[in-house]
Amino acid sequence: MLFYQKHLVKFTSAFLFCLTLLPSLTKADGPKDNIPDEVRRIPALGVEVPAEQKQQLEQGLAKLKTSLDQLKKSKDARIKALIPDVEIYYRAVWSALEYQEFFHEREIGTGLNLLKQGQERADQLLKGEAPWTQQTGLVVRGYISKIDQTVQPYGLVIPDNYTFSGKSEYRCDLWFHGRGERLSEVNFINQQQRSRGQYTPANTIVLHPYGRYSNAFKFAGEIDVLEALESTKQNYRIDDDRISVRGFSMGGAACWQFAVHYADRWFAANPGAGFS
Known part of the structure; x- marks a missing residue:
């Protein structure tokens, strides 16, 4: 009887634990996601932007677009090359704003702040200045994708001892971010300007590719990684023999993928908890 009671308790505990998982399972990918009319929208629609803030965003966008149009008329090759950074x-x-992907009210304020930062860079570049290109620490930059000609962001951690006029080459570590259904370019850029991330080895440039949202850096995300790395190598002195890949969770899966498919490009790979 005692043996039976012990196993009954174990079974009941396991059953109750499974019941606690049901709410999360109903939100996870499942059979319905194979039916076009029932597939779960990812990312989910964000919050409605209040009229006053929407107007502020639209005004900021219009002003920044005017500056971008001016920059694109420049015949200066250096200025044209730096336009993606703006x-x-x-x-x-x-x-x-277009696709309703402000997922929390506070992100609207983040969007307004990013427009100010973009306008500041635009105003500087219109004067022929680009101080962010000589900046250590956290820097966000961009490049034009060869896939669809869209501008794509990437984050960098430039070591404090990096010398912009020197000749020595630096190690570069790529860090692949994990899955986040509320990830957006707004959130990505904001995070890359505020956090150094999980790993910042000494004397090392750390590259954080965006990779087109959360697709495990596959398809267009895969090419984005290669293009972000190429852009970094054009702008900074990278040692080709000391480039590594790292990542955790979805980023770990990406690390496995790049370690296997592009094995000759890395001196090391450090995947964590990623599917292979």
């Missing part, structure tokens, strides 16, 4: 702010906020 345009990432415009695209991030425009996309969030």
Whole structure:
């Protein structure tokens, strides 16, 4: 009888635990996601933007677009090459407003702040200045995708001892972010300007690719990684023999993928908890 009671308790506990998982399972990908009319929208629609803030966003976007149009008329090759560093702010906020991807009220304020930052860069570049290109620490930059000609952001951690006029080359670690259904270009850029991330080895440039939302850095996300790395190598002195890949969870899966498919490009790979 005692043996039976012990196993009954174990079975009951396991059953109750499974019941606690049901709410999360109903939100996870499942059979319904194979039916076009019932597939779960990812990301979910964000909050409604109040009329006053929407007007502020639209005005900021219009002003920044005017500046971008002026920059694109420049015949200066250096200025034209740096336009993506400005345009990432415009695209991030425009996309969030256009597709209702401000997922929390506070993100609207973040969007307004990013427009100010983008406008500041635009005003500097119109004067022929680009101080962010000589900045250590956290820097967000952009490039034009060869896939669809869209501007794509990426984050960098530039070590404090990096010398912009020197000749020595630096190690570069790529960090692949994990899955987040409320990730957006607004949130990505904001995070890359505020947090150094999980790993910041000494004397190392850390590259954080965006990778087109949360697709495990596959398809367009895969090409984005390669293009972000190429852009980084064009702007900073990277040692080709000391480039590594790291990531955790979905980022770990991406790390496995790049370690296997592009094995000759990395001196090390450090995947964590990623499916292979």
